[in-house]
Amino acid sequence: MPLFTGVVPPVVTPLNADFTVDFASFTRTIEHLLDGGVHGLFVLGSTSEVVFHDEAGRRAI
Known part of the structure; x- marks a missing residue:
C-alpha cells in the first residue's frame, strides 16, 4: 500500500x-481545500517559494 x-x-x-x-x-x-475533501496539503514546495521565507516564516506557514 x-x-x-x-x-x-x-x-x-x-x-x-x-x-x-x-x-x-x-x-x-x-x-476551502479541507472542506472540499482533500487528504493532505503540499505547502512551500511546488512553486519554489520556500526560498523566499526564513525559518520562522516557514514554521508560521
Whole structure:
C-alpha cells in the first residue's frame, strides 16, 4: 500500500503587497481545500517559494 493516497494539492502562499504572508487569505484557502475533501496539503514546495521565507516564516506557514 502506498504511503500517501488521495488528493494532496500544492498550496500557493498568498502574499500582501509588501510581500508578507497574507495569513487571512492563506487560512481561507486551506479551509476551502479541507472542506472540499482533500487528504493532505503540499505547502512551500511546488512553486519554489520556500526560498523566499526564513525559518520562522516557514514554521508560521
